[in-house]
Amino acid sequence: MNLVIDVGNTLVKLGVFEAGTLKHKKSCVKTDFLTTLTEISENFPNIINGIVSSVAYLSEHQLSKLQQLCNVLILNHETKISFKNCYATPHTLGIDRIALVSAAADQYKKENVLVIDAGTCITYDFLNSQNEYLGGAISPGIAMRYKSLNTFTDKLPLLEANNTKLLTGNSTAGCIHAGVVNGVLYEIDGFIEAYNNNYKNLTVILTGGDAHFLRDTIKNDIFAHSNFLLEGLNHILEYNKH
Numbered sequence: 001m002n003l004v005i006d007v008g009n010t011l012v013k014l015g016v017f018e019a020g021t022l023k024h025k026k027s028c029v030k031t032d033f034l035t036t037l038t039e040i041s042e043n044f045p046n047i048i049n050g051i052v053s054s055v056a057y058l059s060e061h062q063l064s065k066l067q068q069l070c071n072v073l074i075l076n077h078e079t080k081i082s083f084k085n086c087y088a089t090p091h092t093l094g095i096d097r098i099a100l101v102s103a104a105a106d107q108y109k110k111e112n113v114l115v116i117d118a119g120t121c122i123t124y125d126f127l128n129s130q131n132e133y134l135g136g137a138i139s140p141g142i143a144m145r146y147k148s149l150n151t152f153t154d155k156l157p158l159l160e161a162n163n164t165k166l167l168t169g170n171s172t173a174g175c176i177h178a179g180v181v182n183g184v185l186y187e188i189d190g191f192i193e194a195y196n197n198n199y200k201n202l203t204v205i206l207t208g209g210d211a212h213f214l215r216d217t218i219k220n221d222i223f224a225h226s227n228f229l230l231e232g233l234n235h236i237l238e239y240n241k242h
Contacts, residue, residue, distance in 0.1 A: 001047045003070055004233040007054040009120045015230040016044050022227055033062050041069050051075055051237040053095050073240055082239050084132045096229060101125050101133050103232030112199040116188060118210040124191055142210050145180045163213060185217055192220040
């Protein structure tokens, strides 16, 4: 069994894989990591190998406890991957994006794939049909856009995301919701259309914490896949066993 761990800006996500299948998934805040790890180790005593993708690093104590449980691979820019990385500055490429592209390389061989991760930031990552990662784009996520309007103005309130269908807001709150939500949707649809115009038979994957919020309102055809990053990490772990 494999244990895959994604330490994000907001949550730590843990997944247990057996023979390539996700058997268990759990999310927690970073302060609850050791409690969650203990719970998983008790429920799945056959875990042998693990991988950590860390945007916000685990503490030395947390990492030590993990290493007592299993053999741990720390994903970094030197880790062996199954695609050709054509990024101009590979040492600056987010390791979460490496995991997402790895999932695309594993599951959509010889296809043009655009992976959209809607989380704290919205990232776009493109893998072509020759298994070459060309790069993508980074923009503010939904919550970041709401917070920026409040932070950089004197009077606009801080609002929570609202799955509104408004095009024309008739109040300040309505205008903010219409601007943020439609802005994200138009951006995503615009990127998809631009890639469709440049690459044939494009497969689009939508993942990340806000994927559920966006998937039913995006005009273009997409595959919503909530476990894509975890599956990418498991692929990297398996690939590095050889």
